[in-house]
Amino acid sequence: MIARMVLNGRAREVEVRASQTLLEVLRDTLGIFDVKEGCDEGVCGVCTVLLDGRPASSCLVLAAGVRGRAVVTLRGLERDGGLHPLQDAFVRHGAVQCGFCTPGMLLTALAFLEREPRPDREAIRAALEGNLCRCTGYTKIVDAISAYVREANGDG
């Protein structure tokens, strides 16, 4: 069957099997390796994509069930080939160690900040609950998001 989606702004049609997840199709069929595979049961968050703007674990979404919706992966954040300011904040604040959680973490954070543009640290932590990180202990991830929030709101 055919899975239809708007992937990072571009309409795509892909031949899939009914049982294939969006994660499998993105990685194995389309070679979109910025989506990672970590647990295959929607717990770790490394396979997060934005589905019509909302974070979703692509390992729990059937590819054929996307039905034309917008799928955004990390590569979809690029602005004129440069980094999104949140990506830049992650680099500056040391929020990246092994980096395996980073794509999912960034997408979850951005979708959250769309809804809640001025969160405090506790709210940021609650929003990231579905994205595990084993390296950083989360402090510098929260630092980076907080700094981005301050800068985006012109609080310097």
Added chain:
Amino acid sequence: MADAIATREALRIVGHAVPRHDARDKVAAATAYAADWALPGMLHAAVLRSPYPSARIVKLSYARAAAIEGVAVVLTAKDVPRNTLATDVPGQTSAVGPLRATLSVLAEDRVRHQGEPVALVAAETLEQAHAALEAIEVEYERTPGVFIPEAALAAGAPQVHAAGNLLAQWRIARGDVAAGFARAAVVVEGEYTTQLVDAAYLEPESGVAWIDGDGVITIRVSTQVIEHFRDVAEVLRVEQNRVRVIGTYLGGGFGGKEDVTVEIYLGLLALKTGRPVKMVWTRAESLLARAKRHPYRMRYRTGALATGEIVAQEIDLLADAGAYAYLSALVLLYSTVTAAGPYRVPAVRAEARVAYTNNPPTSAMRGFGAMQTVFGYESQMDRVARALGLDPVEVRRVNALRRGDTLPVGQVIETHVALPELAERAWAALGPPTLPRAPHVRVGRGLACNFQPYGRIVWLHDWSSAWIGFEMDGSLVVRCGVPDVGGGQASSLCQIAAEVLGVSLARVSIHIADSALTPLAGTTTASRQLYMSGNAVLKAARELAAQILAVAATLLRADADGLELTDDAVVARDGRSLALPEVLRECARVGVPRSHLAVYHAPAGEPVDLATGSGKVFPDYTFGAHAAEVEVDTETGRVRILRYAAAHDVGRAINPQSVEGQIQGGAVQGLGYGLMEEVVVEDGINLTTSFATYLIPTAADVPDVEAVVVESGEGLGPFNARGIGEPPIGPPAAAVANAIADAARVRVTRLPITAERVARALGLFDD
């Protein structure tokens, strides 16, 4: 090192929180991890594993599996050219004798733990590979197993291996313990139990292998040890120079990717099929099959004077090795050497044993045996302080090791010990006390100190090497076989090279972790890479600088001693300068190399007899102190961490931001260990093979960790740095247990400290 300690002001790049090159790639998802790799005609591979913890293989037949469409090959033990992997423990001096521990690549006639590999399949698709696994017919005859170390060492226990269930045993005896206890004002006894835990990195074990154009078996894999190319060659019965391991940037390691994972299987399958092969373990497989952290049962008896000064300690440790030795004997050595803590204890008797069982195998994990003991010795220290009415910081100050002191094992501490300062600063960092938010909630604070070796055991004769070269345009290339597990290993080396050779970080490229093309640097384990490869890069950079400056000196008709490499130029004292490319062209003309290879050898020694306390075991140690403020709900037993501070003396922070990250991340892994993580195994069957059942801390489970970076300016690494990869995971469990004791006057001695265990200690249950 002999170098004068450079001040931070004099350094341009080292000592500064510079963004890491790999972070830039990782936020853009440009980093190709081991599973992010595909080659034309690639097969997909999977492993058949034993469902039973102890059984004989009566019959194994795969004709049906091999006939499935798309299946390229099925391999069992008899198809493996040399079906043995070995772990050597040189200089083992236990009652057990020298150790050459082996395990089969694929099980032969017997399986000893659930998840033991039995057969391999490679097929055109992963679905076909899994179908083939199901079609392999294995008839098992279950045999009695043993699942508790005490039971394994009892007479008549089922024998996991023919040589008996006692895998290793270390002893320390120093001073007159009986006399010590006789003069003690207080004697505190405790038994502590730690659990089986998993490294739980987010990137599962993965890799791709192929026969390259030159016929070399090439394996691109997520590993902490590219030197396993030698093990692959042994198993394949090919020359070691016919196997190449390319290590990728890892999605976490924490010791779990120190032993071989997929690389042997990939090498076998690529060799047998001649085609590229990919293997990626599922999360369930990773949690089932990977070696884990040793559970310990620790008994402590501690005697102290009224001043808090510890005068005698008796320690008995028993660890569970699971079904195969892996690195258990060495893990136990770390436990034995650190068992009395970072303190002056004049009389110590320690006995440590590790036993085979039919549980999942245990091996390296961050802290490597030196972290389990922290829960023992720091719980004891807290009990001593409470028994004597002493302040937690004061009791550590009284007992802290100082330079020149001798450890129970006979090793003299040769560098500064910042312990009292670390304890004070961590404790102070908690700030003003938090008031309880409800009558049934109690708030308390706990402290725990630790020490962790960095660098390998001295009789392993450790070394690392690095190559540095200038391109003609003055840009710099570093080649070093270091695997980067995410701690900034490669990036720190760039800082060191850029600092010494006077170029900006942006002009440094580094190539890492390729056993064929980068000088070997050893394992990214034992908190050793900054120490070892940092020194190799420093040496290479300094020697290269001397080569270049000698040529510049002739051009400038100046004394080389008065020249400096800075800002992409050679600058003389009188202000004259030469652009670097000009000097490099002259090097080419006169035949002076623009590159240099250096090898750094760590100070080495011969094996010591621990029992007689004869000498040096580790190059040096990193010290730390963590402080926790917790609230305990006295109606439910629920514990919440309110504040957390972690202080370590890192000698010098090469990149303070990376150092803070190591401290914060290690502390949170330690909090997971202390509060929630446990691989639950019942009669050898793992019940926690998913992230829904094996819980690690989320962002909402833990508070911010305040990293207190102390720089004593003393350490054996480059610019006097100490290792910081492992140390921060040691203290959290004890700091939390001590804080709970402070808050609620109950002591939990079994990890993890779940709400149920606290509730039980609070007497909330009838039993």
